[in-house]
Amino acid sequence: DGGITQSPKYLFRKEGQNVTLSCEQNLNHDAMYWYRQDPGQGLRLIYYSQIVNDFQKGDIAEGYSVSREKKESFPLTVTSAQKNPTAFYLCASSIGGKFTNEKLFFGSGTQLSVL
């Protein structure tokens, strides 16, 4: 079955530690996205990538980094510079092409908490 796989489901970060969230898709989609969701809040865009080896900052990119070395993979690193990392992180993908009628497909999310 095609889909988006996020791992791990739960992740804990210690002070000063960088952690990486995995996102893999087998939908052959060009575009991938990372969103952050805080309790009772909307989804906020962290980073997005329209094509391999290229990515752009979203609305809340500070303290995060990404890479897009393969079409299928778009890992997100939460760095120690992110002072409030506790949140539910969602990865999504779409066929691609800006300003098109693209539908977003989401993974099941990773809950990141600070120890």
Next chain:
Amino acid sequence: QKEVEQDPGPLSVPEGAIVSLNCTYSNSAFQYFMWYRQYSRKGPELLMYTYSSGNKEDGRFTAQVDKSSKYISLFIRDSQPSDSATYLCPERLGSQGNLIFGKGTKLSVKP
């Protein structure tokens, strides 16, 4: 960051009730409309997708678009406890044209 305006909720209804969820969007160039359903601690799933004004029906769900008033609605007939979730209606805003999601409307259907 501007957010999509949705009925704030939470909304609690008895099983079998008709539910109406509403969104107001601001981008007049927005041509296609989506409703996502998000269960607690899960990723949103695409529920309805329509590219025009008027109604689109899918089983117990009907999406209604009124472009003249920039208003979209989702109607759920014969609501079930399994419909208990948060419903999101994203809009495409901003210079990059990415989808913007609001807080959504949390629905609880009581047996």
